[in-house]
Amino acid sequence: MSLRHALLGMLSIGPMAGYDLLEHFHKSAGIVWSASQAQIYPELRDMEADGLLTAKEAKRGVHGRKRIYSVTRKGMDELRTWVQAPINYPPLRDPARLKVNYLDVATLDDAEPLFKAHIAHYTARLQFAEEQLKRLRAGDTRRLARRDAEDHEMILAYMGLVAEGLVASATAEIAWGKRGLEITARLREGKRAVPARAVRRAKAAGA
């Protein structure tokens, strides 16, 4: 149930509406956790029912409405308890490496776009993480507001650690993709020297 704790963590910097939280997932928080709109709204209602949040109906213009959620004392306790509890590591499911494991059922031409897409994917993630890191180095995060100055060092240190970790892992994935392209190129060299099975069969059959 980490969605719940991600939401508690975000709301611990101040009251927000579901829509704000959704945007937050598309931005800074999105680098470590994702959630869709269809997940967020019901979960907020459930959390309210469980006494972790309180909601205040706010007006938008004349007829519009908006529910502003705040973390309760019980909600903060829940967040703290979760942070202290051991990390629940999910079972490993790695679609990229699963696919590469079985690349031999395809051709070398299929391998190249795969690795290129991998590099592109993690290049985007790398940029995102680097921007976040830059914001943190400038002390630009909403998490610092409403907190004692003496806590700022700790907040920035751990948030920076997270961003650095993401930079490192994205960099590693990009390097891995490049290595994949190298290997593919090397295999292609080999293929030219030794004609493929299909080619040999065709030669044997024809003429």
Next chain:
Amino acid sequence: MSLRHALLGMLSIGPMAGYDLLEHFHKSAGIVWSASQAQIYPELRDMEADGLLTAKEAKRGVHGRKRIYSVTRKGMDELRTWVQAPINYPPLRDPARLKVNYLDVATLDDAEPLFKAHIAHYTARLQFAEEQLKRLRAGDTRRLARRDAEDHEMILAYMGLVAEGLVASATAEIAWGKRGLEITARLREGKRAVPARAVRRAKAAGA
């Protein structure tokens, strides 16, 4: 639907029973994909119904039974099509970094066991990946059997790439955990110089 493709990939090295596939997930394949028993048996039935597999009831002893599955032509086509299709990257959900992001709601004493557990977790994964890599370097994988010698280079190259990638990412996670311990130690130094809020409050309150 990657479970389906993981199963097709495993069965593409030869016919197997559900139990063998389950074991396979606990060993070599487990480094890139996980699946439980409760998922595997029904999925195999579904795949059979969809014409991707055929099953042969085999006897075990006198009364025991066993369903041996083989990939059909349609199954191999499905596997190839999936390998050629773009990777479906799942949304990012990183429980470790989510938690570290909110470490400031806890105390420094809570941080240490968290990073130590992280290091232990990825040390185990690293060992697993290194063993797999060693097996591959020795040419020890069932995937080579039933395949032309000229394909062996490609199979070993890509499986090796996968194992190397896992080694690299586990190594990076271990380094990240150590960095977390360093940061925690450094913050602890700082705290000793500047007494914490709670301590100051206690001092102010008491005489």
Next chain:
DNA sequence: CGTCTCATGTAAGGAGTTACATGATTTA
């Protein structure tokens, strides 16, 4: 004869995705 491993299944529920649905406000 008891325990471990082999072998296969089902049922209930949690988490997440995709798609559908609605309506107000702001901006061009």
Next chain:
DNA sequence: TAAATCATGTAACTCCTTACATGAGACG
């Protein structure tokens, strides 16, 4: 006034987990 953005919801479905359930074969 049309389009984009703000704002909140629901329904159906897929995937996965946890737990329950059963029984045969192998080994000591």
